[in-house]
Amino acid sequence: MRRLLLFIPLLIAVGIGVFLFAGIGKDPTKLESARIGKPVPEFQLQDLHDPEHMLDTSVFQGQVSLLNVWAEWCPSCWDEHEYLMHLASNEGVRIVGLNYKDQRETAFSFLGRLGNPYETIIFDPRGSLGFDLGVYGAPETYVIDADGVVLYRHVGVVNERVWQEVLLPVFNQAKGNS
Amino acid sequence: MRFYPLLLAMLFVVSPLRAEVMEVYDFDTRAEEQRYQNLIAELRCPKCQNQNIADSNAPISKDMRDEVYLMMQQGASNDEIVGALVDRFGEFVQYKPPVDKRTIFLWAFPAIAVIGGLLIVAGVVMRSRKQGQQETALSPEEKARVEQMLADKDQPSER
Numbered sequence: 001m002r003r004l005l006l007f008i009p010l011l012i013a014v015g016i017g018v019f020l021f022a023g024i025g026k027d028p029t030k031l032e033s034a035r036i037g038k039p040v041p042e043f044q045l046q047d048l049h050d051p052e053h054m055l056d057t058s059v060f061q062g063q064v065s066l067l068n069v070w071a072e073w074c075p076s077c078w079d080e081h082e083y084l085m086h087l088a089s090n091e092g093v094r095i096v097g098l099n100y101k102d103q104r105e106t107a108f109s110f111l112g113r114l115g116n117p118y119e120t121i122i123f124d125p126r127g128s129l130g131f132d133l134g135v136y137g138a139p140e141t142y143v144i145d146a147d148g149v150v151l152y153r154h155v156g157v158v159n160e161r162v163w164q165e166v167l168l169p170v171f172n173q174a175k176g177n178s
Numbered sequence: 179m180r181f182y183p184l185l186l187a188m189l190f191v192v193s194p195l196r197a198e199v200m201e202v203y204d205f206d207t208r209a210e211e212q213r214y215q216n217l218i219a220e221l222r223c224p225k226c227q228n229q230n231i232a233d234s235n236a237p238i239s240k241d242m243r244d245e246v247y248l249m250m251q252q253g254a255s256n257d258e259i260v261g262a263l264v265d266r267f268g269e270f271v272q273y274k275p276p277v278d279k280r281t282i283f284l285w286a287f288p289a290i291a292v293i294g295g296l297l298i299v300a301g302v303v304m305r306s307r308k309q310g311q312q313e314t315a316l317s318p319e320e321k322a323r324v325e326q327m328l329a330d331k332d333q334p335s336e337r
Binding site (some may be wrong): 001032033127131133136137 | 265
């Protein structure tokens with residue numbers, strides 16, 4: 001009995017080791033999204049291409065979409081744009097853009113240089129919809145189902161790996177349900 | 179070598195870095211301002227983690243401070259303000275997580291650690307007391323032997 005008690009420190013050390021090891025490799029900048037399972041927050045914002053045209057949550061009704069938060073000033077947005085072009089033109093994915101805290105002129109020059117993968121672009125110069133969504137760093141990409149409910153949020157660049165492993169399964173499931 | 183004093187001087191010139199928050203808000207009362215300061219001190223910036231939104235000058239922190247101020251002006255309570263930000267950014271933004279099923283262990287841990295430590299200390303003390311009693315309780319033969327030995331020691335030993 002006495003002998004067994006001597007193993008207690010070892011057990012404690014192993015326990016702490018297992019607990020700490022589980023944390024290694026976790027990306028602390030990836031936060032849970034509070035919006036998952038909830039509808040896209042209400043908004044009234046201009047269409048980037050047509051200031052007369054006001055957009056609201058109805059842009060997400062009827063079709064499964066990706067909502068991509070981007071801005072000309074965001075370096076990673078330049079990196080992921082080519083892949084978004086590929087998704088839109090070759091995979092037939094509907095992408096709605098949210099131009100976040102940007103200006104019309106810079107946004108147009110960005111699209112002029114890299115192309116436009118977005119079906120619709122919401123113009124959010126003050127970042128109000130971004131704030132309601134909980135955007136804390138562009139680029140962010142949301143999977144939104146045909147009822148306008150947020151299913152998933154990805155923070156960071158979308159590339160082949162992220163699309164295949166993370167977003168596509170959610171996207172396909174949403175398509176299956178609608 | 180003659181640069182030494184200069185290097186030393188430069189060492190002291192390095193001033194502590196402090197993030198400064200630029201914007202100024204107007205409050206009707208001191209109490210309101212204090213409430214605002216408390217709120218922004220216990221909300222955490224989602225972008226620059228490990229900073230509260232009072233210290234952080236990330237744009238998102240500014241948006242969050244604006245929202246706190248705006249909601250205060252609209253007469254929202256502290257819980258409503260924190261709740262509105264948690265709805266957007268998740269539990270992460272709270273430095274003080276609420277007590278619920280997931281966090282109960284976190285909250286209870288200090289108490290568990292203190293009670294556990296007291297139990298260990300109590301155990302150690304009790305055990306040593308027990309041993310102390312046993313040691314003083316010498317049998318009559320042992321006592322006689324001890325006295326014999328002490329008596330021997332007093333006499334000059336034969337060498």
